[in-house]
Amino acid sequence: AQTVTQSQPEMSVQEAETVTLSCTYDTSESDYYLFWYKQPPSRQMILVIRQEAYKQQNATENRFSVNFQKAAKSFSLKISDSQLGDAAMYFCAYRSDWGGSEKLVFGKGTKLTVNP
Amino acid sequence: NAGVTQTPKFQVLKTGQSMTLQCAQDMNHEYMSWYRQDPGMGLRLIHYSVGAGITDQGEVPNGYNVSRSTTEDFPLRLLSAAPSQTSVYFCASSYSNRGDEKLFFGSGTQLSVL
Numbered sequence: 001a002q003t004v005t006q007s008q009p010e011m012s013v014q015e016a017e018t019v020t021l022s023c024t025y026d027t028s029e030s031d032y033y034l035f036w037y038k039q040p041p042s043r044q045m046i047l048v049i050r051q052e053a054y055k056q057q058n059a060t061e062n063r064f065s066v067n068f069q070k071a072a073k074s075f076s077l078k079i080s081d082s083q084l085g086d087a088a089m090y091f092c093a094y095r096s097d098w099g100g101s102e103k104l105v106f107g108k109g110t111k112l113t114v115n116p
Numbered sequence: 117n118a119g120v121t122q123t124p125k126f127q128v129l130k131t132g133q134s135m136t137l138q139c140a141q142d143m144n145h146e147y148m149s150w151y152r153q154d155p156g157m158g159l160r161l162i163h164y165s166v167g168a169g170i171t172d173q174g175e176v177p178n179g180y181n182v183s184r185s186t187t188e189d190f191p192l193r194l195l196s197a198a199p200s201q202t203s204v205y206f207c208a209s210s211y212s213n214r215g216d217e218k219l220f221f222g223s224g225t226q227l228s229v230l
Contacts, residue, residue: 033215045206045221091158097215103174104219106158
């Protein structure tokens with residue numbers, strides 16, 4: 001079974017600075033997808049960024065980018081120019097391609113605080 | 117465009133009571149699922165459905181029942197609530213169960229069982 005580990009329960013960053021959230025995963029599959037979700041105090045789950053395992057190029061979405069290291073099974077999220085609105089829980093998640101893609105496997109989350 | 121709608125947003129139950137958490141989506145999604153989120157944990161899959169009339173168990177199905185009579189609705193039933201079911205429940209849907217499909221989440225139901 002796949003597992004996702006987020007080793008940083010809490011992180012903090014100064015506004016306008018850069019922060020990196022760590023995520024490692026364990027799988028024997030070669031094709032899969034990785035996600036970062038943001039959960040603000042409103043509880044809404046918001047997709048931040050997605051990475052396809054077959055793509056070597058790291059995904060980017062505006063101020064958010066990932067460092068995907070397939071061999072190391074590592075998938076970190078970098079937030080540049082941090083804003084107060086970035087404060088939230090961040091969850092790393094894994095999803096199989098076919099046959100087993102019925103669920104997302106989530107890490108336990110990292111609580112990000114942004115200091116003014 | 118409503119997306120995924122969950123009701124109620126909050127609920128308090130006594131041990132042994134039953135209730136149904138409602139989930140509806142208006143995006144014609146085939147895949148729907150229920151997750152629970154406990155403090156210090158990520159979301160865990162309870163049940164899922166890949167189409168009307170088809171349901172299956174996820175990671176933590178005990179104590180919960182589901183049915184999928186229409187494409188739009190996927191209710192989650194607690195037949196006899198227990199304190200261990202105190203949690204935040206999320207419904208999520210996507211067009212299919214392909215791994216690259218974006219999953220749309222509802223806003224969650226916070227359930228307390230006393």
